[in-house]
Amino acid sequence: MKHWIDKILHFKSESVTLIPLKAEHKDGLLKAASDGKLWELWYTSVPDANSIDSYIATALAQKEKGLEYPLTIIDTQTETIIGCTRFYNLQPEHRRLEIGYTWYAKSYQRTAANTQCKYLLLQYAFEGLNCIAVQIVTNWFNIKSREAIARLGAKQDGILRNHRLNADGSYRDTVVFSITESEWMGVKKTLNYKLNRYKNL
Numbered sequence: 001m002k003h004w005i006d007k008i009l010h011f012k013s014e015s016v017t018l019i020p021l022k023a024e025h026k027d028g029l030l031k032a033a034s035d036g037k038l039w040e041l042w043y044t045s046v047p048d049a050n051s052i053d054s055y056i057a058t059a060l061a062q063k064e065k066g067l068e069y070p071l072t073i074i075d076t077q078t079e080t081i082i083g084c085t086r087f088y089n090l091q092p093e094h095r096r097l098e099i100g101y102t103w104y105a106k107s108y109q110r111t112a113a114n115t116q117c118k119y120l121l122l123q124y125a126f127e128g129l130n131c132i133a134v135q136i137v138t139n140w141f142n143i144k145s146r147e148a149i150a151r152l153g154a155k156q157d158g159i160l161r162n163h164r165l166n167a168d169g170s171y172r173d174t175v176v177f178s179i180t181e182s183e184w185m186g187v188k189k190t191l192n193y194k195l196n197r198y199k200n201l
Helices: 023-034 052-064 112-128 143-152 181-200
Strands: 016-020 069-075 080-091 096-104 133-139 155-165 171-180
Touching: 016 112, 023 052, 023 069, 023 080, 052 069, 069 112, 080 112, 096 112, 112 133, 112 143, 112 181, 133 143, 143 171, 171 181
Parallel strands: 096 133
Antiparallel strands: 016 069, 069 080, 080 096, 133 171, 155 171
């Protein structure tokens, strides 16, 4: 089956570069996750040394099925792996997808990295894939993530209560945000404005 998304997808900006996730990115991803011991945040899905192999294998298997497209995030200036993100829940028949499984090394949080990364992903979704809507979700308890998503210009659609079971058996409430095709141009202008401010800092 032909993947909806180009299998050699590659994004590059002054601050971040996004390339298809590969098994050989393992050590770089572990080093990035170790910056802040991100796996200790129970409301996120960041791999540690024990789970990194299955994390990558599962992501690549989903890609082969045409269900997801995982990407490794790299600092363009240093060529250092700083995190991971993914297009998933791909619905080409409805021209919809989700952006998620996103995490960054602690030292890159609250920097231009997330804004630039989301700009590249959203631009491809709306202008490359002609999506009518892009969805972004997060755990109710991940306050920083909720705030970051809202700052992008996404609107909160609602909260899915008891949406999933966490690994420890607890329930997860999922906060759903989205950006629609008609909203993209306004969001794009806002993101460009923010990125220009980062350059001038």
